[in-house]
Amino acid sequence: MKNLFKIPKLNLIRFLKxxxxxxxxxxxxxxxxxxxxxxxxxxxxDPTLPPITQNGANTFGCLVNGKVFAPRGxxxxxxxxxxxxxxxxxxxxxxKSGEVESSAGIATPIINQTGEYVFENEYGxxxxxxxxxxxxxxxxxKSKLIITKFERGEDKINNLKWLIVSGTFEATLVSDKNxxxxxxxxxxxxxxxxx
Numbered sequence: 001m002k003n004l005f006k007i008p009k010l011n012l013i014r015f016l017k018x019x020x021x022x023x024x025x026x027x028x029x030x031x032x033x034x035x036x037x038x039x040x041x042x043x044x045x046d047p048t049l050p051p052i053t054q055n056g057a058n059t060f061g062c063l064v065n066g067k068v069f070a071p072r073g074x075x076x077x078x079x080x081x082x083x084x085x086x087x088x089x090x091x092x093x094x095x096k097s098g099e100v101e102s103s104a105g106i107a108t109p110i111i112n113q114t115g116e117y118v119f120e121n122e123y124g125x126x127x128x129x130x131x132x133x134x135x136x137x138x139x140x141x142k143s144k145l146i147i148t149k150f151e152r153g154e155d156k157i158n159n160l161k162w163l164i165v166s167g168t169f170e171a172t173l174v175s176d177k178n179x180x181x182x183x184x185x186x187x188x189x190x191x192x193x194x195x
Contacts, residue, residue, distance in 0.1 A: 047072050047094075049187060054149040054166040056193025060092040062104060062169070063186045064127055069094070069104050078192060087111075088165060090190055102129030106145060106169060106190070117145045125171035125185050134173035134183050143171030143185070166191040 047070040050059035060078035061070035071078050071092040079091045091105035104127045111117065119125075124143030126135030135141045149166040169188035175181035 050189065050191075052166075052168065052189045053191045054164070055191065056162070056164040056166075057191045058193060060090060060104075060190045060192070062188035063184075064104070064129070064131075065183050066186075069102065069127070069129075073101070074098070075100075078190065090192060103127070104185070106143075108145065111147060111165075112150065114147045114150050117147070119143050119145065125169055125173065125188070127173055127183060127185060131183065132181070133176040135171070141171060141173050143169060143173075145169045149191075160195050163194040164192070165194070 047061070047068045049061040049063070049068055049070060050057070053059065058078060059070075061068065063069070069092070071094065073093075073095040075093040075095040079093070088108045088111055089105065091103060093103040094101045104125070106125055108117065108119070108123050120142050124135065124141050124145070126133075126141070128134070135143075145167060146169070147165065147167040149164055151164045152161065153164075154161050167190060169185070169190070171185040171188075173183050173185060175183075
Protein backbone atom coordinates (compact mmCIF):
# COMPACT_ATOMS: atom_id res chain seq x y z
CA MET A 1 0.00 0.00 0.00
CA LYS A 2 2.91 2.17 0.56
CA ASN A 3 3.58 2.59 -3.19
CA LEU A 4 0.05 3.72 -4.03
CA PHE A 5 0.67 7.24 -2.76
CA LYS A 6 4.18 7.62 -4.07
CA ILE A 7 4.53 10.45 -6.62
CA PRO A 8 6.48 9.28 -9.63
CA LYS A 9 9.69 11.15 -10.40
CA LEU A 10 9.62 13.18 -13.57
CA ASN A 11 12.70 13.59 -15.63
CA LEU A 12 12.27 17.31 -16.46
CA ILE A 13 15.15 17.38 -18.91
CA ARG A 14 13.65 14.49 -20.87
CA PHE A 15 10.18 16.09 -20.58
CA LEU A 16 11.33 19.53 -21.84
CA LYS A 17 13.74 18.31 -24.51
CA UNK A 18 11.18 18.45 -27.38
CA UNK A 19 10.27 22.01 -26.38
CA UNK A 20 13.91 23.11 -26.27
CA UNK A 21 14.12 23.10 -30.05
CA UNK A 22 10.92 25.13 -30.30
CA UNK A 23 12.14 27.66 -27.73
CA UNK A 24 15.47 28.09 -29.52
CA UNK A 25 13.72 28.51 -32.87
CA UNK A 26 11.61 31.31 -31.38
CA UNK A 27 14.56 33.05 -29.71
CA UNK A 28 17.08 32.94 -32.57
CA UNK A 29 15.49 35.81 -34.52
CA UNK A 30 15.67 37.97 -31.39
CA UNK A 31 19.31 37.06 -30.90
CA UNK A 32 20.06 38.27 -34.44
CA UNK A 33 18.51 41.65 -33.67
CA UNK A 34 21.05 42.40 -31.00
CA UNK A 35 20.83 39.62 -28.47
CA UNK A 36 19.81 39.83 -24.90
CA UNK A 37 22.87 41.75 -23.76
CA UNK A 38 21.64 45.02 -25.28
CA UNK A 39 18.44 47.00 -25.50
CA UNK A 40 18.58 47.31 -29.29
CA UNK A 41 15.05 45.96 -29.61
CA UNK A 42 13.78 49.06 -27.84
CA UNK A 43 15.87 51.70 -29.63
CA UNK A 44 14.51 53.87 -32.41
CA UNK A 45 15.99 53.02 -35.79
CA ASP A 46 18.44 55.52 -37.21
CA PRO A 47 16.74 58.07 -39.45
CA THR A 48 17.12 57.90 -43.21
CA LEU A 49 16.80 60.66 -45.76
CA PRO A 50 13.45 60.61 -47.50
CA PRO A 51 13.56 60.24 -51.27
CA ILE A 52 13.37 63.37 -53.39
CA THR A 53 9.73 63.50 -54.52
CA GLN A 54 7.29 66.05 -55.91
CA ASN A 55 3.87 64.66 -55.00
CA GLY A 56 3.12 66.31 -51.65
CA ALA A 57 4.45 63.41 -49.54
CA ASN A 58 5.03 65.71 -46.50
CA THR A 59 8.69 64.81 -46.11
CA PHE A 60 11.73 66.76 -44.94
CA GLY A 61 15.36 65.79 -44.35
CA CYS A 62 19.00 66.79 -44.73
CA LEU A 63 22.53 65.93 -43.69
CA VAL A 64 23.98 67.99 -40.82
CA ASN A 65 27.77 67.71 -41.09
CA GLY A 66 27.17 64.40 -42.88
CA LYS A 67 24.74 62.98 -40.30
CA VAL A 68 21.11 62.32 -41.27
CA PHE A 69 18.47 64.60 -39.80
CA ALA A 70 14.78 63.83 -40.44
CA PRO A 71 11.61 64.34 -38.41
CA ARG A 72 10.94 61.37 -36.12
CA GLY A 73 9.70 60.38 -32.73
CA UNK A 74 6.28 61.80 -31.97
CA UNK A 75 6.85 64.45 -34.66
CA UNK A 76 6.93 62.17 -37.68
CA UNK A 77 6.01 64.81 -40.27
CA UNK A 78 7.34 68.31 -40.83
CA UNK A 79 5.40 71.27 -39.49
CA UNK A 80 4.51 73.61 -42.30
CA UNK A 81 3.02 77.01 -42.67
CA UNK A 82 2.46 78.73 -45.96
CA UNK A 83 0.50 81.85 -46.38
CA UNK A 84 -0.98 82.38 -49.77
CA UNK A 85 1.01 85.58 -50.15
CA UNK A 86 3.94 83.21 -50.54
CA UNK A 87 5.91 83.15 -47.28
CA UNK A 88 7.05 79.62 -46.47
CA UNK A 89 8.14 78.22 -43.10
CA UNK A 90 8.97 74.54 -42.82
CA UNK A 91 10.20 72.87 -39.60
CA UNK A 92 11.27 69.30 -39.01
CA UNK A 93 11.70 68.05 -35.43
CA UNK A 94 12.99 65.01 -33.59
CA UNK A 95 10.80 64.75 -30.49
CA LYS A 96 11.74 62.18 -27.84
CA SER A 97 9.69 61.69 -24.65
CA GLY A 98 7.88 64.98 -25.24
CA GLU A 99 11.14 66.98 -25.57
CA VAL A 100 12.54 68.42 -28.81
CA GLU A 101 15.97 66.83 -29.26
CA SER A 102 16.78 68.61 -32.51
CA SER A 103 15.08 70.63 -35.20
CA ALA A 104 15.83 72.13 -38.59
CA GLY A 105 13.87 74.48 -40.73
CA ILE A 106 13.57 76.80 -43.68
CA ALA A 107 12.08 80.29 -43.52
CA THR A 108 11.68 82.24 -46.75
CA PRO A 109 10.19 85.51 -47.91
CA ILE A 110 7.58 85.48 -50.65
CA ILE A 111 8.05 82.57 -53.05
CA ASN A 112 5.44 81.79 -55.69
CA GLN A 113 7.31 79.94 -58.42
CA THR A 114 10.01 77.39 -59.10
CA GLY A 115 13.61 78.53 -59.24
CA GLU A 116 16.81 78.97 -57.25
CA TYR A 117 16.88 81.29 -54.24
CA VAL A 118 19.99 82.32 -52.30
CA PHE A 119 19.57 83.81 -48.83
CA GLU A 120 21.94 85.55 -46.48
CA ASN A 121 21.19 86.43 -42.88
CA GLU A 122 17.50 86.91 -42.13
CA TYR A 123 15.96 84.14 -44.22
CA GLY A 124 17.05 80.65 -45.12
CA UNK A 125 17.97 77.47 -43.28
CA UNK A 126 18.56 77.00 -39.53
CA UNK A 127 19.38 74.09 -37.23
CA UNK A 128 19.19 73.47 -33.47
CA UNK A 129 20.45 70.36 -31.71
CA UNK A 130 22.94 68.94 -29.23
CA UNK A 131 25.68 70.79 -31.12
CA UNK A 132 23.99 74.14 -30.46
CA UNK A 133 21.89 76.66 -32.41
CA UNK A 134 22.95 77.63 -35.91
CA UNK A 135 21.55 80.21 -38.30
CA UNK A 136 18.83 82.67 -37.50
CA UNK A 137 18.52 86.43 -37.74
CA UNK A 138 21.44 87.36 -35.49
CA UNK A 139 24.29 85.56 -37.26
CA UNK A 140 25.36 85.56 -40.90
CA UNK A 141 24.20 82.50 -42.75
CA LYS A 142 24.29 81.53 -46.38
CA SER A 143 21.75 79.14 -47.78
CA LYS A 144 20.46 78.06 -51.16
CA LEU A 145 16.95 76.81 -51.82
CA ILE A 146 15.84 75.33 -55.13
CA ILE A 147 12.07 75.09 -55.59
CA THR A 148 11.51 72.26 -58.07
CA LYS A 149 7.71 72.22 -57.87
CA PHE A 150 5.22 74.92 -56.98
CA GLU A 151 1.75 73.82 -58.02
CA ARG A 152 -1.70 74.92 -56.92
CA GLY A 153 -4.76 72.80 -57.47
CA GLU A 154 -8.30 72.18 -56.37
CA ASP A 155 -10.16 69.11 -55.18
CA LYS A 156 -13.63 69.94 -56.49
CA ILE A 157 -15.26 66.92 -54.85
CA ASN A 158 -14.24 68.04 -51.35
CA ASN A 159 -14.08 71.72 -52.26
CA LEU A 160 -10.44 72.04 -51.11
CA LYS A 161 -7.62 74.06 -52.58
CA TRP A 162 -4.12 72.70 -52.22
CA LEU A 163 -0.55 73.70 -52.90
CA ILE A 164 2.44 71.39 -53.36
CA VAL A 165 5.90 72.86 -52.77
CA SER A 166 8.95 70.63 -53.29
CA GLY A 167 12.62 71.35 -53.44
CA THR A 168 16.18 70.93 -52.22
CA PHE A 169 18.39 73.05 -49.98
CA GLU A 170 21.89 73.45 -48.62
CA ALA A 171 23.55 75.89 -46.24
CA THR A 172 26.57 76.89 -44.23
CA LEU A 173 25.34 77.99 -40.82
CA VAL A 174 27.14 79.93 -38.10
CA SER A 175 26.74 79.18 -34.38
CA ASP A 176 24.73 81.66 -32.31
CA LYS A 177 27.49 81.52 -29.66
CA ASN A 178 30.74 81.34 -31.64
CA UNK A 179 31.08 82.89 -35.09
CA UNK A 180 34.01 80.60 -35.96
CA UNK A 181 31.83 77.50 -35.36
CA UNK A 182 29.94 76.50 -38.49
CA UNK A 183 28.02 73.50 -39.73
CA UNK A 184 27.19 72.35 -43.24
CA UNK A 185 23.69 71.38 -44.29
CA UNK A 186 23.76 69.25 -47.45
CA UNK A 187 21.39 67.06 -49.48
CA UNK A 188 18.37 68.82 -47.99
CA UNK A 189 15.01 67.93 -49.52
CA UNK A 190 11.34 68.55 -48.82
CA UNK A 191 8.00 67.79 -50.42
CA UNK A 192 4.97 69.30 -48.70
CA UNK A 193 1.29 69.75 -49.44
CA UNK A 194 -0.79 72.54 -47.98
CA UNK A 195 -4.59 72.31 -47.88
